[in-house]
Amino acid sequence: MKEKVKIGFKDMGFWYGSKQILSEVNLKFYSKKITALIGPSGCGKSTLIRCINRMNDLVPTAKIDGRIIYNNEDIYGKNADVIELRKKIGMVFQKPNPFPMSIFENVAYGLRIQNMKDKNEIARIVKKSLEKADLWNEVKDCLSRSAFGLSGGQQQRLCIARTLANDPEVVLLDEPCSSLDPIATAKIEVLLKKIKREKTIIIVTHNMQQAKRISDYSCYLLNGKIIEYSKTENMFTHPKNKLTKDYLDGRFG
Amino acid sequence: MFNYKNTKEKLIELFFSTTGILTLLILIGIFVFLFVTGIHTFAKITPTDFFLGEQWNPDAYGTPKWGILSLIIGTLMIAFGSLVMSIPLGLAGAVYLSEIAGSRTRELLKPAIEMIAGIPSVVLGLIGILFLSPLIANVFGLSHGLNAFTSSVIVGVMVLPTIISISEDVLTSLPNEFREASLALGATKWQMIRMTLLPAALSGIVAAVMLGLGRAIGETMVVLMVAGNSIAMPTSFFSPVRPMTANIAIEIKEVVTGSLHYDALFAIGLVLFVMTFIVNFISDIIVEKHVRKYRW
Numbered sequence: 329m330k331e332k333v334k335i336g337f338k339d340m341g342f343w344y345g346s347k348q349i350l351s352e353v354n355l356k357f358y359s360k361k362i363t364a365l366i367g368p369s370g371c372g373k374s375t376l377i378r379c380i381n382r383m384n385d386l387v388p389t390a391k392i393d394g395r396i397i398y399n400n401e402d403i404y405g406k407n408a409d410v411i412e413l414r415k416k417i418g419m420v421f422q423k424p425n426p427f428p429m430s431i432f433e434n435v436a437y438g439l440r441i442q443n444m445k446d447k448n449e450i451a452r453i454v455k456k457s458l459e460k461a462d463l464w465n466e467v468k469d470c471l472s473r474s475a476f477g478l479s480g481g482q483q484q485r486l487c488i489a490r491t492l493a494n495d496p497e498v499v500l501l502d503e504p505c506s507s508l509d510p511i512a513t514a515k516i517e518v519l520l521k522k523i524k525r526e527k528t529i530i531i532v533t534h535n536m537q538q539a540k541r542i543s544d545y546s547c548y549l550l551n552g553k554i555i556e557y558s559k560t561e562n563m564f565t566h567p568k569n570k571l572t573k574d575y576l577d578g579r580f581g
Numbered sequence: 582m583f584n585y586k587n588t589k590e591k592l593i594e595l596f597f598s599t600t601g602i603l604t605l606l607i608l609i610g611i612f613v614f615l616f617v618t619g620i621h622t623f624a625k626i627t628p629t630d631f632f633l634g635e636q637w638n639p640d641a642y643g644t645p646k647w648g649i650l651s652l653i654i655g656t657l658m659i660a661f662g663s664l665v666m667s668i669p670l671g672l673a674g675a676v677y678l679s680e681i682a683g684s685r686t687r688e689l690l691k692p693a694i695e696m697i698a699g700i701p702s703v704v705l706g707l708i709g710i711l712f713l714s715p716l717i718a719n720v721f722g723l724s725h726g727l728n729a730f731t732s733s734v735i736v737g738v739m740v741l742p743t744i745i746s747i748s749e750d751v752l753t754s755l756p757n758e759f760r761e762a763s764l765a766l767g768a769t770k771w772q773m774i775r776m777t778l779l780p781a782a783l784s785g786i787v788a789a790v791m792l793g794l795g796r797a798i799g800e801t802m803v804v805l806m807v808a809g810n811s812i813a814m815p816t817s818f819f820s821p822v823r824p825m826t827a828n829i830a831i832e833i834k835e836v837v838t839g840s841l842h843y844d845a846l847f848a849i850g851l852v853l854f855v856m857t858f859i860v861n862f863i864s865d866i867i868v869e870k871h872v873r874k875y876r877w
Contacts, residue, residue, distance in 0.1 A: 381765060383761065383764070383765060386760075386761075386764070411767050411768075411769055412767070413767075414764065414765055414766065414767040415766070415767035418765065418766070419765040421758065421761065421762065421765075423758060425756075425758035425759070425761065425762045426762075427759060427762065427763070427777055427781070428759070428780070428781045429780070437763070437766060437768075437776070437777075438766045438767065440776065441766060441767060441768045441772050441776070442767075487762070490762075490766065491765075491766070494766060494767065
């Protein structure tokens with residue numbers, strides 16, 4: 329079966345000022361699959377993922393080259409609408425970053441941005457999103473409490489729910505479990521596998537076991553270059569490149 | 582056994598606790614002095630006559646009038662007027678500095694704005710008398726421009742740097758994660774500011790406004806020069822008014838120490854003190870409530 333490509337990178341390069349972070353990136357992210365970006369710290373994984381929803385626009389010295397195609401359009405093209413793009417490509421950050429608001433308002437935020445007024449509809453979507461993020465049963469009785477009262481793992485699932493409320497096509501996750509304990513991590517992994525049925529997921533992780541457990545495709549980055557990209561099972565059993573093998577064996581990174 | 586290090590520690594401790602306690606004692610002393618002097622007034626004037634009397638005329642032959650209502654209203658009008666002007670301007674300025682201006686503009690503008698706070702109020706009063714009041718008299722067709730409105734504008738300018746500077750500090754200190762989270766959900770910059778940053782910074786902004794309000798209530802020189810000093814009950818924002826501070830400043834040099842008039846002026850001071858205390862108290866409650874709800 330031929331996989332459907334959701335996002336494609338074509339000869340993409342990226343600079344902060346004069347420092348090149350990414351070079352010659354050619355990549356395809358497949359629809360409704362989990363793709364893991366692995367590699368040592370500072371290899372450009374986070375930068376790469378932040379190019380997809382244009383969060384790098386916030387850095388004044390950022391410069392990008394080549395093209396990133398999403399739904400047949402260049403997301404850095406002249407007519408591209410960043411706001412629309414970010415609604416369609418959601419992001420979950422390394423550190424859980426709920427807003428200083430109630431749990432309910434955190435999830436409703438995206439809907440309020442889109443000017444949704446219908447209270448019942450908002451409540452319905454908030455409930456659905458929290459359910460999808462496996463958080464509803466834990467918070468249904470305290471929706472009006474501050475999100476900061478939740479544990480780290482719950483906060484991160486809240487951030488996932490908040491992203492899902494926008495009904496995005498793609499969910500980017502930038503090391504979402506790096507600050508969480510193994511149990512909270514396991515919950516998020518289960519949840520991601522479930523979300524995969526509807527969404528394309530791209531996850532940055534420096535936990536190779538995590539990549540192995542949940543991803544369909546893996547991409548190994550080193551010094552801003554893609555060293556190897558293949559189906560996860562192939563990469564972890566028969567890495568083609570020696571560098572990848574060294575990294576997976578723990579000899580490096 | 583003599584232990585040099587221990588003695589030094591003790592001395593330092595003593596020094597800091599003495600200064601700390603001294604500050605507190607001075608504050609309490611001021612309050613007690615105000616209270617003891619001012620409270621005499623109420624032995625001879627009923628609180629009703631004092632607070633609700635519309636006429637203030639202590640020097641009148643026969644029956645002097647001791648009502649400070651018009652003075653209180655004068656103070657409140659100017660405090661309110663100056664905040665109406667300085668809150669929106671101050672917030673806009675703070676948002677501009679922290680979220681919109683480039684770092685070079687900010688580095689240039691912020692000290693410049695804070696310098697306004699360093700202008701002596703008598704200079705602002707002069708500007709009010711010489712430039713602003715003729716302008717306002719012209720624009721609104723008044724016989725003269727010394728009134729509550731003019732002094733609100735000048736006091737508003739005085740309060741502005743406080744509000745801008747503190748609000749900007751609060752906004753800048755918000756974690757960047759809020760901005761990223763908001764933008765990543767597809768918010769525009771304006772939505773991010775309005776729906777995330779301003780609510781998150783609310784407690785600090787309230788504190789800034791309250792600090793400004795305290796200053797507006799206590800401001801003396803500008804109102805003395807620009808407010809018109811009429812003790813008549815104000816009928817509109819273009820009436821000349823005499824706020825409590827100005828009244829104390831004008832009359833204190835003419836009264837006999839220990840007379841009823843003298844005591845009454847201190848009672849006015851006490852009222853001012855209580856007003857600023859209430860302002861601070863309310864702002865504390867707001868801030869505390871907000872912080873408890875949205876701690877991060």
